[in-house]
Amino acid sequence: MKKNIEISTNALVIETCRSFVHSGNNGAECLFVGTVRDQTSGQSVVKLQFEAYESMAIKEMEKIADKALREFDISAICIHHRTGTLTVGEIPVIIAVGSPHRQAAFQACQYAIDTLKETVPIWKKEFFTDGSVWVSAHP
Amino acid sequence: MKKNIEISTNALVIETCRSFVHSGNNGAECLFVGTVRDQTSGQSVVKLQFEAYESMAIKEMEKIADKALREFDISAICIHHRTGTLTVGEIPVIIAVGSPHRQAAFQACQYAIDTLKETVPIWKKEFFTDGSVWVSAHP
Amino acid sequence: MKLLAFGITREIIGMSDSSRTLKTSMTVGDLRKELCGEFPKLKELNTLAIAVNETYATDDVEINDADVVALIPPVSGG
Amino acid sequence: MKLLAFGITREIIGMSDSSRTLKTSMTVGDLRKELCGEFPKLKELNTLAIAVNETYATDDVEINDADVVALIPPVSGG
Numbered sequence: 001m002k003k004n005i006e007i008s009t010n011a012l013v014i015e016t017c018r019s020f021v022h023s024g025n026n027g028a029e030c031l032f033v034g035t036v037r038d039q040t041s042g043q044s045v046v047k048l049q050f051e052a053y054e055s056m057a058i059k060e061m062e063k064i065a066d067k068a069l070r071e072f073d074i075s076a077i078c079i080h081h082r083t084g085t086l087t088v089g090e091i092p093v094i095i096a097v098g099s100p101h102r103q104a105a106f107q108a109c110q111y112a113i114d115t116l117k118e119t120v121p122i123w124k125k126e127f128f129t130d131g132s133v134w135v136s137a138h139p
Numbered sequence: 140m141k142k143n144i145e146i147s148t149n150a151l152v153i154e155t156c157r158s159f160v161h162s163g164n165n166g167a168e169c170l171f172v173g174t175v176r177d178q179t180s181g182q183s184v185v186k187l188q189f190e191a192y193e194s195m196a197i198k199e200m201e202k203i204a205d206k207a208l209r210e211f212d213i214s215a216i217c218i219h220h221r222t223g224t225l226t227v228g229e230i231p232v233i234i235a236v237g238s239p240h241r242q243a244a245f246q247a248c249q250y251a252i253d254t255l256k257e258t259v260p261i262w263k264k265e266f267f268t269d270g271s272v273w274v275s276a277h278p
Numbered sequence: 279m280k281l282l283a284f285g286i287t288r289e290i291i292g293m294s295d296s297s298r299t300l301k302t303s304m305t306v307g308d309l310r311k312e313l314c315g316e317f318p319k320l321k322e323l324n325t326l327a328i329a330v331n332e333t334y335a336t337d338d339v340e341i342n343d344a345d346v347v348a349l350i351p352p353v354s355g356g
Numbered sequence: 357m358k359l360l361a362f363g364i365t366r367e368i369i370g371m372s373d374s375s376r377t378l379k380t381s382m383t384v385g386d387l388r389k390e391l392c393g394e395f396p397k398l399k400e401l402n403t404l405a406i407a408v409n410e411t412y413a414t415d416d417v418e419i420n421d422a423d424v425v426a427l428i429p430p431v432s433g434g
Contacts, residue, residue, distance in 0.1 A: 120431060
């Protein structure tokens with residue numbers, strides 16, 4: 001049962017996350033890759049800025065990994081999140097899960113990204129051609 | 140709406156599948172990577188041999204991709220399957236899905252691998268230290 | 279008709295690609311019965327699907343002389 | 357106490373890391389009320405969570421002098 005948690009200003013690498021969870025004990029690996037979309041509700045996105053309360057975000061990501069390892073039949077999980085300025089197509093988050101069987105891999109991966117978006121203190125500001133907004137801040 | 144279907148005796152490459160579904164229109168990419176486990180029901184696996192009815196298998200994989208594109212809100216899907224002899228840790232199958240939102244990406248990816256395992260005419264023979272067996276052939 | 283056999287059916291029948299003579303108005307069900315009579319081990323399989331021209335076929339489908347028919351034992355890809 | 361503010365709360369309050377004087381037996385709820393009075397725009401947020409020493413805290417939690425308190429507007433990672 002292993003986990004790997006990282007917050008970084010460097011570009012995230014899918015193969016790094018996949019390698020961490022890869023093992024001959026597994027039959028299945030599920031990866032989620034978040035990418036910066038070129039638009040939000042029809043408005044063109046120029047870039048995103050991600051800010052983290054890093055020490056607490058790491059703790060919350062560890063909680064997610066621990067719970068995923070406890071509740072699903074998986075052998076490893078890797079959660080990497082990027083901060084700083086990202087442009088369209090770049091990767092803010094990668095989650096990789098390795099498991100003996102595929103059902104648990106999918107469930108754990110989806111649990112991890114769903115929970116990350118609810119509890120981990122990271123914020124993104126979207127920059128459009130004519131302004132910017134903190135995502136989800138207001139009704 | 141794009142699909143990429145391939146059966147190959149060469150090693151499958153995750154980044155190839157991911158690149159195919161990657162786009163600035165997407166916010167989410169879900170990948171499933173099947174890997175050869177070192178054991179089945181406690182028996183040590185030495186290698187696997189995959190055999191395909193290739194022309195029909197391609198057609199069935201296309202059906203899966205078409206249905207995934209029709210039924211889920213995804214923009215692209217890539218399904219690569221390998222044939223021939225594989226050893227522990229190698230990759231028999233990769234499915235990659237790109238989508239505006241993550242829920243559809245997960246659903247389509249899981250639909251594709253679940254259906255592939257039910258309908259696509261590909262067979263694997265597991266080789267143990269003391270014998271071999273066609274998987275799922277007998278009760 | 280051209281008969282193909284894959285996976286364990288290829289081993290049971292001892293061939294991978296052969297031609298068989300088509301009886302008058304033989305259906306998929308007729309073929310299944312004939313093959314299971316000749317090779318009883320086919321009856322021990324979990325399932326035995328038959329494809330006609332690369333499409334899964336039900337037992338009532340008629341097989342014509344130009345058809346490619348394939349024996350599909352339980353699939354196990356992925 | 358040390359007060360941290362992130363995302364839009366940092367912009368509303370106009371600081372990222374400052375010290376505030378702790379009133380006697382102030383709770384998380386007291387702090388919330390005080391800040392929302394001073395910066396009414398905080399009340400317009402979808403949610404405003406408060407963390408004490410890197411853990412989400414409910415309004416009844418007491419804040420001590422050595423605590424690090426953080427304002428957590430709606431998160432949007434991933």
